[in-house]
Amino acid sequence: MILITGGAGYIGAHVALELMQQGDDVLILDNLCNSYRSTLDRIAALSGRRPGFIQGDVRNRGLLDTVFADYPIDAVVHCAGLKAVGESVREPLRYYDTNVGGTVTLCQAMAHAGVFNLLFSSSATVYGDCATMPIDETCATGQPTNPYGQSKLMAENVMQSMVCSDERWSVGLLRYFNPIGAHKSGLLGEAPTSTPNNLLPYLLQVASGQRAALSVFGRDYDTPDGTGVRDYIHVVDLAEGHVKALDALRTQRGVQIWNLGTGLGYSVLEVVRAFEKVSGVQVPLVFEGRRAGDIARCWANPEKALNELGWSARRSLDRMLADAWRWECHLHQEEATTLVS
Ligand code: NAD
Numbered sequence: 220m221i222l223i224t225g226g227a228g229y230i231g232a233h234v235a236l237e238l239m240q241q242g243d244d245v246l247i248l249d250n251l252c253n254s255y256r257s258t259l260d261r262i263a264a265l266s267g268r269r270p271g272f273i274q275g276d277v278r279n280r281g282l283l284d285t286v287f288a289d290y291p292i293d294a295v296v297h298c299a300g301l302k303a304v305g306e307s308v309r310e311p312l313r314y315y316d317t318n319v320g321g322t323v324t325l326c327q328a329m330a331h332a333g334v335f336n337l338l339f340s341s342s343a344t345v346y347g348d349c350a351t352m353p354i355d356e357t358c359a360t361g362q363p364t365n366p367y368g369q370s371k372l373m374a375e376n377v378m379q380s381m382v383c384s385d386e387r388w389s390v391g392l393l394r395y396f397n398p399i400g401a402h403k404s405g406l407l408g409e410a411p412t413s414t415p416n417n418l419l420p421y422l423l424q425v426a427s428g429q430r431a432a433l434s435v436f437g438r439d440y441d442t443p444d445g446t447g448v449r450d451y452i453h454v455v456d457l458a459e460g461h462v463k464a465l466d467a468l469r470t471q472r473g474v475q476i477w478n479l480g481t482g483l484g485y486s487v488l489e490v491v492r493a494f495e496k497v498s499g500v501q502v503p504l505v506f507e508g509r510r511a512g513d514i515a516r517c518w519a520n521p522e523k524a525l526n527e528l529g530w531s532a533r534r535s536l537d538r539m540l541a542d543a544w545r546w547e548c549h550l551h552q553e554e555a556t557t558l559v560s
């Protein structure tokens with residue numbers, strides 16, 4: 220059985236679905252601080268089975284000890300965490316407590332229970348403002364410009380030290396680039412509980428009429444059209460990467476780091492134009508200054524994951540945007556139905 224912390228969230232839910240579809244038993248632990256219980260129904264509808272669910276906090280050692288004692292868990296995917304950069308600047312202690320403290324508590328409980336296979340949701344933000352593109356795993360980690368990024372790097376360092384001290388561990392640090400998109404059914408996707416910070420969820424809310432315009436942060440970067448360039452990856456490709464990485468953990472020891480990206484970079488304007496093409500909806504834009512802490516360019520060298528896991532991202536940008544739009548329309552319709560009934 221695989222425990223997914225934060226499994227009711229955007230990425231964890233797609234990982235849960237992918238694992239269940241290939242026959243694994245999944246138990247989700249989530250405190251629902253940034254997700255909805257209804258996500259479990261969506262996973263059940265798509266997989267034909269219900270994942271186990273415990274509503275609880277990953278910082279609660281007593282609860283974790285009970286969970287490991289009660290279920291035959293042999294690996295953990297640790298997605299639980301807080302991820303809003305601006306909020307992390309205002310509430311740094313909450314971010315360090317959850318993202319670093321939560322990881323320490325989870326690792327202590329795992330060691331106590333004799334479970335040593337762990338996959339961690341890390342981020343390309345740990346590379347900081349890397350001078351050379353594409354970024355491969357040998358690039359030094361940089362100086363993340365906000366507490367969120369720092370907390371991800373600190374959590375990675377905690378696990379690196381832990382593995383040096385005890386050779387029973389097998390830990391995979393998955394450095395995600397920019398996950399977007401949704402399940403192709405349109406039934407599972409990202410459901411922000413507050414104003415989104417990231418490009419795609421904000422763009423979707425503009426396109427569906429919930430917000431007036433998309434702010435484009437900076438058009439004077441050293442990029443072909445002056446707007447920021449990122450490596451957007453379909454969330455289902457990302458989830459498939461977790462399945463492959465979990466398989467690899469079962470036969471390796473130590474720490475493995477894998478970038479999960481496509482190796483392709485798209486600018487903000489390229490994303491907007493591609494979205495308009497696949498959806499047929501115009502997106503009003505407002506050009507603004509650069510967002511504090513943003514970097515100009517960031518894309519992965521994904522070869523290590525290909526060579527070591529046999530994994531590569533297969534879904535195109537158009538596919539990511541079409542799937543995301545299908546999900547947004549579904550959510551909108553669901554909300555309208557709930558209001559009417
Ligand atoms: P999300 O907010 O949708 O999911 C995180 C889940 O963790 C939520 O369901 C939330 O309720 C839960 N959670 C938060 N604190 C918890 C706690 N103390 N105990 C138990 N559950 C808790 O975010 P996501 O986009 O699915 O991200 C998942 C992980 O991937 C996070 O660790 C995030 O930092 C990392 N990550 C995300 C991105 C991205 O762009 N989405 C990029 C890089 C890394």
Ligand code: UD1
Pocket residue numbers: 302304305342343344367368396397416417418419421433434435436437446447448449487510511512513
């Ligand atoms: C952001 C976080 C990063 C985190 C990642 C995934 C910051 C500074 N960095 O990365 O730590 O790991 O999300 O969760 O927030 N953009 C707009 N208008 C918007 C939103 C974004 O123009 O309304 C631009 C940004 O300037 C950037 C691109 O779109 O060029 C992508 O932004 P975003 O989706 O927030 O991701 P990152 O900045 O890469």
